[in-house]
Structure formats: C-alpha cells, structure tokens
Amino acid sequence: MKIILQNIWRVLLRELKMMFARPLYLFASVGVMLLSTFFFLTLMKGGAAEKMPMAVVDLDQTTISRRLIHEMQATPSVDIQLITNSYPEARQAMQNGKIYGIFVIREGFYRDLVSFKRPQIDFYVTNAYTVGGNTTYKQMLTMANLVSGAFQREVLRKKGLTDDVIMHRIQPLAIEGHMVANPWGNYSIYLVSTILPGILGLICLMLTIFAIGFELKARTSHAWLRAAGGNYTIAMIGKLIPYTLIYLILGIGCHLILYRFVGFPVYGSTGRLMFGLLLFILAMEALGITMIGLLPTLRDALSIGALYSMLGFSLSGFTYPQMAMLPPVKALSYLEPLRHYYLIYVNEALMAAPVENSLPNALALTAFMLASLCVAPRLHRALVYWNYPLK
C-alpha cells in the first residue's frame, strides 16, 4: 500500500513539474474559464432585449400618426431610429442590419379611420436576426392592437360612456403570461447556465486528451509508466489527480459565481445541481480518456474531441429543443454529456423536480466514466508499444 501511494506521489510530482513548465495547461484551463465566465456574464447587460432599433414609414403624417410614433417610442422594447416616408429607405436600413422591424402607416390612415373605412396597418420584421426580430415583432403587434383600442375608446367616449366602462368593452379578455422559473424572461440566465458548464466540459475533454496524448506524441510514456512502477492504473491516477482537482475547483467556482454571487435562481436543490455539474466534469474527463484510448494519435483525438464537444452545445437541446430534432439526431444527443447536465439543470434549477427525474441522467454521466475503463487495455498497449502513427 505504501509503495502504491509512493508511486502515485511520484507520478503526481512529475505531472506538476510538466504542468508548470508549459503555460498551456493552466492557461487553457483556468485562463480560458475565467475569460469565458467574464465574457458571458458581462455580454448580455440586463438579459432582456431592449430598445431594439426599428423604423416607421409614416405616409399619413397626421396628428394621429405622430401620436402613434410617440407612444411606440415610449415603450422600453423598441427604439424608433428612422422615421421616413419612403418604404424602400426603411427596407434598405433593414438589409443593412440597422433595424429589425418596419411599421407602415398608410397614406390617409387618419381620414379612413374616422370614416370607418378600416385603413390597414402593415408591419414587417426580419427573421435573419432572431432576438431582435422577435422583440420588435411583439411590440409592433401590441401597437397594432392598441391603435384599434384607442380608436374604439374615442368613439365610445363620444357616445358618453365613462372610461371605466369603456376599458372593459375594449379589453374583455386578457392573457396573463407566466414564465415558469425565469419570470423576467432573462436571456442571460437561460443561456449562461448551460453555456459556461459546456465550456468547462470542453476544457476538461480537450486538456485530458492533450495531457495523455502528449506523452504518446513526445514518446515520454515509458518514463511516465516507470514513475508509476509500471502500473497503468497508478499512472493514470497520479496523472489525472492535479487536473481533476483543477476542473472540480473550476466547476465549484463557476457554480458559486452563477448561483451565489450573480444570483441566478435555483428552485430545487443547489447541492444536487452542483453534484450534477461535478458528475458532468468527470464524465467529460472520462470521455477524453476514451477518445485518446481509441485514437492514440494526439491530433486525431483532439480533432474528434473538438468536433464532438462543439456539437454538444447544439445537441443538448437548450436552444433548439430536442423534440424538434430528427429521430437519429435525437438518439445522438444522448451521447453528449452536456445533454444530461442540461436535463439535470432543468430538473433541479428550474423545475424543482423530484430527484428521481435526474437519476437517469446522473447514471448516464456515470456510464461515460465506466466506458473509459473499457479503453484501458488499448491505451496501455499504446503507452508501452507506441503502436500508432506519430504525426
């Protein structure tokens, strides 16, 4: 037992020396994670799209069209940056990416309105920019309905009704929207909660491949095994301890920043959510071992690792839901650890679901760890015989 510990200690010391000799290790883990956390937390200001630029084509140019523009400008979600009497001008501004929506008030709008000729309002949005387009669309839709309401109010007032009575006639039905677990509709909470753990997972995967693969590439794996007394398990444990510690500390730090410091909501158990994150980190590390085990050429394993983990961001289904994916793609999504972490996050942070809902995902993450044991014989042979293309 003492010899085992001594060997692990020897491998660990060797690893620490290598780690501090090359700036890459710390920079690619701690540096990249700090930078990404800072970037994504400062990127989205309040997390709600406000003052989205739009245009109004005012062909009517009457008091009522100007009042309409004025009222629209007063809303928080849009900012009228262009008032013009030329539709092509507004359309060109949209093609230049300067505005996301165009609201057209036709010529004779006021005249037709008061003479009950039902003048039409037209509005146009772009879907080429989805958040900007949606926000502007919602505001223009609301505005178009308000126009109708405001006019009805005028007519009813002339008929001698009080405002209170009028309001109920104009608005007899209303929807109260509730955004479950993210009542502010905060885009930042939604996005960062999955993207930052995803980046951490990406780091774990790539760096694990690199740390093991570089021994193979530089043909130092014999020295590594010698330090471990020729024992593969000891060699792996000693090598991975420092990295695993770094990843786990980064994971805990990321969790504390998001849920304690910044205060993203957790409606279930923070402890279980953090446990899920740690499982995810270990699963990504294990996936790294599996990849370098299957493809002992460093470059191949890294290329595949990069491809695989980048796809995880889409396949996890946090932006484009899994239910909309084609069946084979859906099946593939279960092979991404990030998908399982995302589901644990939804269960714990958003839905406060019973723990058994997260259990299959926790087991799946554990399965990634066990799978890495299957490549042990192959990886061991590679460490000993260098039986792979070098470049």
Place this chain on the structure above:
Amino acid sequence: MSEYKYPIVKSFVTELQRIFRDPGVVVIFIVATLAYPLIYKALYWNEQINDVPVAVVDLSNSPESRAFLHQWNASPDIRLTHSCTSMAEAEQLLRNQKVHGIIYFPHDFERQLADPLGKAHISLYCDMSSFLYMKAIYLSCNQVMLESMRNIQIDRYEQMGMDKEFAWALVQDAPYSETALFTPTGGYGSFLIPAVLMLILHQTLLFGICMLGGTAREENDENYSFASLIGRAGACFLIYFGLAAILLGFFPRLFGIPHIGAIDDILLLIVPYLLAIIFFSLCVSVFIRNRESGLVLLISTSLIFLFMAGISWPKEMIPAAWRYLSYFIPYTWGAHAFIHINSMGASLLHTNGFAASAATEWIALWILAAFYFIMASGLFYIRKKRVLENK
C-alpha cells in the same frame, strides 16, 4: 528547390505540399469544413418547432373555453395533450417535462364574459428551459386570444344597441397585416446556419493555420521570410476560395437555406473575408508552439466570436467594450455581411432602389485584412530575428 525562380512561388508550392501531406490539416481544412455544414443542417432539419405539448386546466368548463381550446389546438405550434382537473396536477406534468406549457381558465371565465362589464382572464404558464417553447406557446395563444376578443367585443357592442355592421367595423377599425421579410419560414436553421457557415470558415482556417505554424516550430522548419508570408497566405487562399464558394454559394441553394443574394456578390465578399482571416490567423500562429496547442487553447473562441459578433444576441445589447473588440475579429464583419447579402438581399454590385449596399462591412474587411497583413509582417520579422538569434 532551386527550380523556383521566385521565393514567393517556392513557399506557395511548399505550403500546398505541407497542407496536403499533413492528414491533420487536411482533416481540419477540408473534411471538417465540408462535414460540419451537413451536420448542422441535419441538426436543424425541422425549421419550426411543432406540437409543443400543453396541459389544460379548465375550471370554467364552459362552451367558451372549449371553443377557445378547440381553436388553439388547430394551430401547428402546440398540441393540447393533457386535460387536468387542478393546477397541482398540471404543475406535476410540467415539472416532469411531460408538457411545456399550461393554460388555465378560472371558474368565473364564462361569467365574466357574459357580464357586459366583466373582464375574463386566461393564465398561461410557459416552460422557460428553452425560449423556443415560450415563443411557440405564447405567440399562438395570443393570436387565438385576439380573435376571440373581437367576437366578444362585437357581442357587447350589439348589446349596447349598436347595429352589427357598425360594431364589426369598429372592432376591425384598423386591421393589420404582418410580413416576415426575406426568410418567410422564420425557422431556427434559416437564422443560424448562415452564421454558422461563416464561423466554420473562420475557425477551421484559424485552427489549421495554427496547426501548420505549430508543426513547423516543432520540426524546426520555420520560415518567417516575407516571401513565406505571402506564399503561405496564397496557398490557404487558393484552397479556401473553393471551399468558401461551395459553402456560401452552393450549400444554401442545395439545402433550402435562404439564398436571395447574388452569387457574384458572395464571391466578391469571400475575397477580403478570407484574406482578413488568413492574416489574422497567421498573426495568432506566431505564438503557437506546438502542433496541437492551438486547438486546445482556441477552441472556445468559436463560441465567443459567435456571441461577440451580435448575431444570436443583438449587437445593440452588447456592451461597448466587447463591441469594439469584436470589430477586430474578421468574423463579426463577415457574418453580418453574409447575412445581409445572402439572407436579406443586400448587395455589393447590384445596389439599386431595392438592394441596400453591404459596402460598409466589405470595406471593414479590407481594412482588417490590411491591418493584419501589416501585423503579420511585423510579427514575422520579429520572429525571424528571434529564430536567427537562437541558431
């Protein structure tokens, strides 16, 4: 090697040989560049998210609420899958992710509608684990609500003694028409894939050039002459011009992604975009010591560049510091220019009353290309002196 009269031609040919003899670079430059778009297209195959499951809690159990539900269920966006007797039951379904939304009619729904002064409420609960659920549920429900409301308004005006035609005209006093310009399907893939195509070109070039630079440095085969800079850039440009033409010109047409831009405009855009990326990547590659370290260090820039460019998150909502930084990344200008030309019909050569000019981004790309060309020349010069000193 003396058969080449000019050193530029020599380094151009050498670089082409190095690229094609290096399976790692071929995988990144050619295989990844061509495979990634196909994978993303498969991932976002269904543009729309349909039939989002919704639970119903109808405590009023009235003909009015049933009519509302019937009408809503007809919309392709959602499907009413569960009928619950209590909110608790529906919440349970939401928590277990069996449904992604709940619609709730209170007891007094029918009474409030029947009362000429009443106001009826519907509560709508949306799962925020993906913003696309909310969009599908909320927008389609809102549409049905507006239609039902008009009918109720007409009934109430008739009760007040207005004649039916007048009531109808009053309610429909300003009808509206909404149009999604340029990308009528408004799907997620139509929005994201053009941006992803540009990102693939950007990142594969960056990783590939860093791999070439790192390999040369590992093998002590570095050449930092000015001729080498031009020759290397030329070789990458030659390969990528073909790839970019396939990705940006051919791919959207083949797979039904929006493509209303003119081909000659797109080819014209490719030139400064590639030059800017190539010189930018050559600058970065000077700092890369190993063949693989570029990929490990820079993989997460793919997400950072994507978000910093202001495509998924509107550029107007990005803090000034990040926005200014983004101006130095070729992707920012390239992606917006491509979306403007390809998805919204802006142009470089065919500007007229209908097509706006994408010249701003195009010129910015040329400025970046020139800037990074000068930077790369400087860095190469410094590095050349350093290499000579070491020898």
